[in-house]
Each structure stands twice: as C-alpha cells, then as structure tokens.
Amino acid sequence: MSLLDTARNALNAGGRNGLASTERRDPIGLAVAGLNRLAGTDLLDRFGIRKQTEETVYRVTSAGFKTLGATSRVFARAGKATKGARPATAATSTGVFDLTPSEDDQMLVDVVTELADEVVRPAAADADTACEAQAEVLEATVELGLPILGLPEKVGGISEERTAMAGTLVHEALAKGDMGLAVAALAPGAVATAIGLFGTDEQQQTYLPAFTEPAGDTGVPAAALALTEPRVLFDPRTPQTTARREGDGFVLDGVKSMVPRGADAELFVVGAMLDGTPALFLVESGTEGITIESEPSMGVRAASLSRLHLDGVRVGAIALLGDPDGTSYAETLRLSRLAWCALSVGTAQAVLDYVTPYVKEREAFGEPIAHRQSVAFMVANIAIELQAMRLVTYKAAGRVAAGKDATREIGLAHRICTEKGMQIGLDGVQLLGGHGFVKEHPVERWYRDLRAIGVMEGGVLV
Structure with missing residues (x-):
C-alpha cells in the first residue's frame, strides 16, 4: 500500500462529516459543535435562554481560546557557537532563461501534486470548518520529507544545494490542493530552513535533530515563523516586539499574530527589535511568559492561526538566530x-x-x-x-x-x-x-x- 493510499484510508476512516478517532479538535470546534447540537433542541426556548446561547457562540468563535504555550520537548544543548552548515549555491546558470525543472525537482513536484490531489484537496473543506489540519494529512507531508526540504545533507536534510526553486514548486503544488493545509504542513519546515540558513553549529545541533531524526512518538515538532503583528499599518521591517539584553541572554516583549499552528508549536522563530535593528530569536514554547490565543481568520483557516503573546520571556544567548545587524531578518522576510x-x-x-x-x-x-x-x-x-x-x-x-x-x-x-x-x-x-x-x-x-x-x-x- 502506497503512502497516499495509507493517508487516504486514515482520512476516510472519520467519514466526510465526522472525525477520525485520533483527530484532536480545537476548543473552538468542540464548543461550537456542542452548542449547535443544543440549539437544535427546544430546551433553549423552554428555558428562555436562546439569545444568551447565541451570544455565547458568537463570543467563542470570535475571541477563541487562550492558553499557555505547548509543553516543549527538551532540546538538548550541544555544539559550539560557530558558523553552521549552509546549503550550497545552485550550479552557475548558462545565461539561458529556462524555467524547466530539473529531473529531481520534477519527480518531487509530481509526488507532491499527487498528494495534493488525492489527500489534501478532499480534506480541505473539513479542515477549513474545524480550523485545524487533520493529523493524517500532516503526517503524509512529513513522510515526504517536506520539513527538511531546505536543509543540507550535512545536517540531516535532503538537499545538496540551495533549494529555492524546488521549494517554490512544492509550495505551488501543495497550495493547489489547499492553501490553509499547505501552510499548516510547511510551517515546521520554515523554522528548520531558517535554522539551516542562519543557525550556528550549536543551534543546528540543538534544534535540527528534532526535525531530521524525530524520536519515538514525538514526531517532527510543530514550529512557526512569527513575524506579523496585530497593528494598523504594520511594517514587518520595524516590528514593535522588542528584545533587550539582560545578563548573557535576552528578554522579549510583544505580540505576534497569524502564527500557524501556534497552540501546538514547540518552537518559534520570532522577529523583534534589538538595539534598534530587527533580529530573529529562537523561542521554545515552554518558556515562561508565553501565552497563545486563537485568532479565527477569514482565510487560511486550516492553519489554525494564533496570536503569540510574549510577556517578559527570558531566553539565553543561543536564542539569537543569525546576524544581529538585520541582514538575516531581511532575508527571512524576503524568502x-x-x-x-x-x-x-x-x-x-x-x-x-x-x-x-x-x-x-x-x-x-x-x-x-x-x-x-x-x-x-x-x-x-x-x-x-x-x-x-x-x-x-x-x-x-x-x-x-x-x-x-x-x-x-x-x-x-x-x-x-x-x-x-x-x-x-x-x-x-x-x-x-x-x-x-x-x-x-x-x-x-x-x-x-x-x-x-x-x-x-x-x-x-x-
């Protein structure tokens, strides 16, 4: 049985309108489902509480839930803070404008396209309604190696050279199935790729094994790249989230919005202003001072977008990802x-x-x-x-x-x-x-x- 057949069977086990036994609904989905069933009875009219119940449904769906960050796995510190491994630059161009994918790229795109057509597309409507990606869909993308697509082989990835073109083709193919599910599936890979591009040996040896060699039942960690902020005329080049130096580490304060799978994420890459310059920080979700709030959205609903609150979050020196002069942050924003x-x-x-x-x-x-x-x-x-x-x-x-x-x-x-x-x-x-x-x-x-x-x-x- 192929990977796609396995994923399809697992997905169909829950039925078109049901949930697979292993699927975990978010609090909004459970609350609304229960209230909707209650609204279908005559109990509300009998006790004169229909209006109050309808107002409760509105508040739940608009405000969502608020919780502490997911309990983070232990990322064991290792290595030294020297420059990490970087993916090699692609072969020099011949000067001919040719957009034909390489043979390897085309094989990868064909597999992802099949996954998008046969697994992602059928699951999209239910995921949009539940505001959550099905576990089976996410597992199928992990099996294809998408979280480590942007990592060089030296650190456990699958790339021999810079994979911007292959990554672009994969993003396109997966989004053809559904953009929300694509974002949910690709979010951990964004964090792994950022660490691969800018991380030191210590950062790569500490965090990348969780993506390249997941142990036991823990699997690849949910992770998120958090740059957006909930303010009018937001300019990502000047975030209001701040980081100040304290001792041998940093203290982060601010709010990030539209963070994919924030409630489940175990690791964040957060953009914040350090000494007047935007910089990136690795923040483990179990760190004290982190609160996650659901953020129901108009679109990309399957990505379970959340709001990340940072209140006096203390991180060590290892947290600073890339150069503190803003170049790594700017490159992350562009990519x-x-x-x-x-x-x-x-x-x-x-x-x-x-x-x-x-x-x-x-x-x-x-x-x-x-x-x-x-x-x-x-x-x-x-x-x-x-x-x-x-x-x-x-x-x-x-x-x-x-x-x-x-x-x-x-x-x-x-x-x-x-x-x-x-x-x-x-x-x-x-x-x-x-x-x-x-x-x-x-x-x-x-x-x-x-x-x-x-x-x-x-x-x-x-």
Missing part, C-alpha cells in the same frame, strides 16, 4: 514573501482549473455560458495574469537559488501576486455566479485564502 507568492500561484491555478470546465458545462439561455464573450474574456484574463504571477515568482526563486540578490524580483512578485491573486479569486467567484457564494464549491474558500497574500508575513519560507 517568506517568495513562499507566499508560490502559494498564491498554486491556489490561482486551482481556480483556473475549476472554472474552465464549469463555464463550458453551465448553460444559460440554451448554450454554455463560455460562449459569452464577457465570460470567455474573464477566464482568459485569469490565465494571462496567472502566467505572469508564475514567471516573476520563478525568476525570483531562480536568483535566490543561484545566490544572487533577488530583492527587486521578490518585491515585484509579491506585488503582482497580491493584486492579481485577489482578482483571480474574485473573478472565480463571479464566474460561478450564485454557486460562487456557497460552500458547495471550493472557489469561495480559495478567494478567502488568496486575500491572505498581502497581509501575511512569515509562517512559510522557501
């Missing part, structure tokens, strides 16, 4: 935006693949609506803009893989994918008419997900 561009390309492709046959089969006034010029032009425009998004994203990824400065290219890709991605989602809903407004069709979910590209920072990393 995260590249990852979101790739996710938008995959989701936009899903929209195009769905609406194209729909407009050919849907009839109005005795003929397919695709015969209407306005409809045909809208579908064609989606295809044109999608190809533009893909080209600028691939070009940026190619420059990153070659070790070249890709600041301009990533900036262009992020701008185009933000604007055109949202437009493609909107057009997809429009093309389905009334069907685009209901959850029977997945396009409304893809539209909600595509709106995340312009507001999410961190979370994923190429």
